[in-house]
Amino acid sequence: MPLDSNIDPATHKFNLVGTRPLRPDGVDKVTGRAKFGADANAPGMLVGKILRSPHPHARIRSINTAKAAKLPGVKAIVTAADFKEGKRALRDVLCNVMARGKALYDGHAVAAVAATSASVARKALKLIQVDYEILPHVTDVDEAMKPGAPLLHDDMITAHVDPAPKKPSNVAARCEFGHGDPEVGFKQADVVIERSFRTEATHQGYIEPHACLASMGMDGQGELWVCTQGHYMVRNTCAALLGMDVSKLRVTASEIGGGFGGKTTVFIEPVALALSRKAGKPVKIVMSREEVFRASGPTSSSSMDVKIGVTKAGRITGALAEIRMQGGAFAGAPVELGAMSAFACYDLEHVKSVGWDVVTNRPKQAAYRAPGAPMVAFAVESVLDELARKIGMDPIELRLKNAAKEGTQSSYGPKYNRIGLRQCLEATRNHPHYTAPLGPNEGRGVAAGFWFNFGGQTCVSLNINIDGTVALAVGTPDIGGSRASMCMIAAEELGIPYDKVRAIVADTSSLGYNDISEGSRVTFSTGLATIQAARDAIGKLCARAAKTWGISPEAVVWENGHAKPSSPNAGDFAPLSLADIAKKAGNTGGPIAGHFEVNADGAGVSFAIHLADAAVDPETGRVQIKRYTVIQDAGKAVHPSYVEGQFQGGAVQGIGWALNEEYVYGKDGRLQNAGFLDYRIPVASDLPMIDTVIVEVPNPGHPYGVRGVGETSIVPPLAAIANAVSAAADVRLTELPMSPPRVLKAIDGKAAGKARR
Amino acid sequence: MRYEAPTTINAAVKLLAGKAGQARVLAGGTDLLVQMRTDRVAPDLIVDVKRIPAMRAIAAKSGGFRIGAAVSGAELGANKALRKAWPGVVEAANLIGSTQIQSRATLAGNLCNASPAADSVPALVAAGASAAVAGPRGKRTVPVESIAVGPGKTSLKKGEIVEAIILPKRAPRSGDAYLRFIPRTEMDIAVVGAGVNLTLDSKGVCTAARVALGAVAERVILVPEAAAALVGTKVDAAALKRLAAAASAACRPIDDKRGTKEFRIKVAGVLARRAAETALKRAGGSK
């Protein structure tokens, strides 16, 4: 859907787009009236609880549920035997939802119980006897790739390797992107730096745990209320796993207390449905925080080697990255996206990135904001920072000299359309933060980031109510303020006030299929569908006015919320407002609605630059972020406060990832820190105010020029902070998180090295 | 599970001593309830001590203070006289948790939970505080450092309960301070904690000192060697350096998810030195 030919976003005067009205879900959320996943209730509801493997890798010899079944109050017990092994494509999802034959990680579900109370359910779990044969395990990506490592799946043959390996391994697949020959490039360089990096797995850290209420009737009709980023995905997956017709399962998405990619798959939903089917009663399952950490989907940990060469004049001549990511017990680490995005910021002649998707005895990873990109940006942007220092060039200058622009052949294939990287770099250089003085033990870091942004399948209905208000039904759960933006967009098109439009997230039976709210796609594609649905409705409104006036519909135009004759020749009629036409709809042809369905493409890629000042305590290695600025291209910011919120949220999650968040596994393969006490996301007092600058370079693929903004903001922070900490501590940090023990060790190591010299 | 809320210490002791199964005192509950929820303890009897008036008061005693075992952190922080005399103890107690936790958590609970990382305990040990213990066989007063014997284990006998924490009379020109190391700014468990308490003479020479460390051994430890490094000095740079070295040398930490051995050993010295600098300032001395 191209940029509107009538609208030049740079000069067009929007009524509402670009303003900051109050969010429609605000009052409900601050008063507690909003209904989240665990707020769904049903008469006769049972409590579902899941038994989880304490072992990282074990064969399940048998599961004896007889004792538990006899406990009064227990109404149903399910294990893998209650799910049919169906389509191959869903095999991993099914095995993750309920262990089949082997438990593959600490926390892997092995059985579930539905009972009349939580305490009965807990007791019942203790009565289930699982006979495990404990197997050797592996949780580290590099260890898992070694020959002789404990093997998770004896049928895993590395894909996309020629010739195909004869023996199974923990490497699911290889991928490669790029053009030219980096070795040729390195020969042209004056300075070449090669470094290895590691990052630990982090969790999205959404505050609301996974929760759902499932109700299956005796007639095979099911309903599910769930906290998810994609209820159509939940419906289709659950229907397939339970062998139901898609039409027989109706899924309603609750309000969502954070997802960040982590709620784009199913965990407890098929289990709750299976329990409900067996018990004949509604079943609610709510994960504990410990379960969220052990058994939902954190992101991958990584191990990477990056090599880049530059000339003294600052031209990158060659770039090479080898990226290994473990994505937990099943294939699907986001290494492909990581490898594609590695060098996407730059205009390069010789570039190559290779990725390896590895399985380990950890929970299956799920998407986490710009999956795969932040860790790779950490490695690439760290090496660039070091190169800039080596050749004595300002780090923004170095990036400007190599920045991708319109027409650049990207490192992952396509040629760029209009993009805003250069504008972001220039805005950074002109920002007062860039030249502000630093205090003692402080360092400043800068880094660039890229994200693809997605479009996808989208469908919107817009109903004109009798009083001239508008009911907008979208199918993408509101994970970042999209209801506000959609109301603004509909009101903008229709020419009516913002508060006359109310948006809801419709259930799966009320609206056609919508892809998940992911890939920064919602404001782009649901916004685009809303524009078109509004225009569809406008066409019908004009036709009703024409009918009222007895003139041809072509002779009617829509202006400022009114139908008007297009010219004096068309007739002399007083304009009819939307409300006027709505009131008479019953007499002019019935209800008026606009619809639009699309598989949207044209989502413009986006870029961001982050600036971070870090103070390092040289005696303890403790890092404090003193100042932070995000500069990002939004294409067109529909609701700037939400856009700034996305920028700030990405930066904050990045600060956590960079400094203290990590999955800590013991030698026994068990997760050591399954709680917010020892899994340290930043608290408010850890953070400075995150400053933001919205750059607007319109996306040619959207009527208003909108680009996705939700993910790009988590791509640069790991690198920006690593560069700041490395500058402050005067030693290069190459492993995340940069927790105090690790930073202190690096500082002391450097001092010892100097003393030896 | 039975819940009781007696109004006298004798009644509480009787309940605790009489019960056959596992019995627990409930003060603020900020440790106990968390442990129950995560299935780590399952007491048969819970004796809530917050209804015992004597345990809810802060009283002046022989020039010092007697702090009832059910007094919350917020109440400690609101007591001006206590804050003036023992700023280090109060700052340590007020570091515990958040505003919500502060309105419940107690010094005695922090002590009897026997975590090596308990924040108020190094400050109390450095302060030379004692615990008034009541039990089926009468009352006794013991130094606080003798209560915890290992992670989660105390020297309290069946039926015994800490009635109050006693802080001694303050000599002139005294100061105390507590510092903890956490990676974040709040809501965290000490990776290392250091409490220092010292007294100066009129010339600024240190005449007495106590140094205690948390989270570097199986329980909070008193480090006489570190204190000795200060006594007889003006707490100058050389003395502080010796203090730091002695503090580090006394550590016998473990590697765990919160920090490595080598990190804890080094940072213990750093924190002891920084806490001593603050205590010195509070005693009216200068570096």
Ligand SMILES: Cc1cc2nc3c(=O)[nH]c(=O)nc-3n(C[C@H](O)[C@H](O)[C@H](O)COP(=O)(O)OP(=O)(O)OC[C@H]3O[C@@H](n4cnc5c(N)ncnc54)[C@H](O)[C@@H]3O)c2cc1C
């Ligand atoms: C969110 C959160 C944050 C926290 N942050 C910190 C922190 O920063 N630093 C820190 O040190 N701790 C922290 N804690 C732990 C806890 O708050 C403290 O240890 C607190 O001081 C415990 O006091 P309480 O009165 O709540 O103890 P309770 O939970 O009531 O009791 C703790 C234990 O001591 C026993 N006990 C209590 N009183 C007596 C008595 N008078 N005689 C004998 N036995 C007794 C109980 O039986 C129990 O075993 C935190 C806890 C939470 C939940």
